[in-house]
Amino acid sequence: MKTQENKTPDLDLLETILAYPFQNRNLLERAMTHRSWAHEQVAPGGEVFARRLHNEALEFLGDSVLGLIVADYLCRAYPEGTEGELSRMKHRLVSAPTLAKASSRLNLGYFLRFGRGEERSGGRSKDALLADALEALTGAIFIDGGFEAATRFVNYALGEELQGATPMSAAEADYKTMLQEKLQAGRRPAPKYSVVETLGPPHRRIFRVEVFWDGRSVRGEGRSIKAAEVAAAREALLNLKLDEAGGG
Numbered sequence: 001m002k003t004q005e006n007k008t009p010d011l012d013l014l015e016t017i018l019a020y021p022f023q024n025r026n027l028l029e030r031a032m033t034h035r036s037w038a039h040e041q042v043a044p045g046g047e048v049f050a051r052r053l054h055n056e057a058l059e060f061l062g063d064s065v066l067g068l069i070v071a072d073y074l075c076r077a078y079p080e081g082t083e084g085e086l087s088r089m090k091h092r093l094v095s096a097p098t099l100a101k102a103s104s105r106l107n108l109g110y111f112l113r114f115g116r117g118e119e120r121s122g123g124r125s126k127d128a129l130l131a132d133a134l135e136a137l138t139g140a141i142f143i144d145g146g147f148e149a150a151t152r153f154v155n156y157a158l159g160e161e162l163q164g165a166t167p168m169s170a171a172e173a174d175y176k177t178m179l180q181e182k183l184q185a186g187r188r189p190a191p192k193y194s195v196v197e198t199l200g201p202p203h204r205r206i207f208r209v210e211v212f213w214d215g216r217s218v219r220g221e222g223r224s225i226k227a228a229e230v231a232a233a234r235e236a237l238l239n240l241k242l243d244e245a246g247g248g
Contacts (some may be wrong), residue, residue: 014111019027020141027140031055036115055136064090064141067094069154088170093161101132102157108133193229211236
């Protein structure tokens with residue numbers, strides 16, 4: 001699809017893609033409008049009016065509605081899940097990369113309206129803005145059709161991710177993500193993983209993986225390379241926590 005080039009979005013096509021017909025199409029158009037476009041439409045000093053045109057308030061609402069819908073889904077799907085397991089799954093499902101992926105499947109970048117500067121900087125392909133658009137749409141549908149309509153939309157938009165969410169997959173992603181985010185927060189290079197040893201017969205294979213960061217390394221092991229990487233990341237996080245406790 002080519003971009004809309006900041007014309008009024010093709011709302012008929014968008015509603016077909018979203019599988020939701022709006023009663024109030026102004027909400028749909030607003031959900032697809034970035035603040036950079038809105039501010040170009042008003043005279044200097046018209047910032048307050050511009051806020052009525054762009055999607056930030058809908059994004060704020062949609063963030064909360066989306067979180068509630070995902071939490072409700074997880075509690076129903078995993079009634080015996082611990083708070084930690086449910087929180088990890090929810091965090092992953094509502095994260096910007098996950099929402100951006102779902103947004104891309106719906107081709108939302110095609111329908112977004114941006115100002116000239118944001119358009120030139122590639123706003124249509126930025127994960128953060130695509131995730132914001134999905135949140136804004138959720139908020140718009142919640143206002144237009146209520147909680148049940150918003151729930152149907154979230155299940156439709158995030159169906160693939162919801163079905164793939166399990167306590168194990170969330171835990172496996174969590175330690176590696178936490179390690180990478182911790183190092184990035186300190187402006188340090190991302191960790192690197194390497195398989196250093198494979199043990200046991202094919203049907204009972206054990207993998208040992210070493211993770212390297214800041215000239216240091218630790219190892220972890222597991223029944224799969226991924227599990228071994230998670231174990232290594234968990235050990236690295238423990239080392240970093242001990243460093244902080246000791247003032248190192």
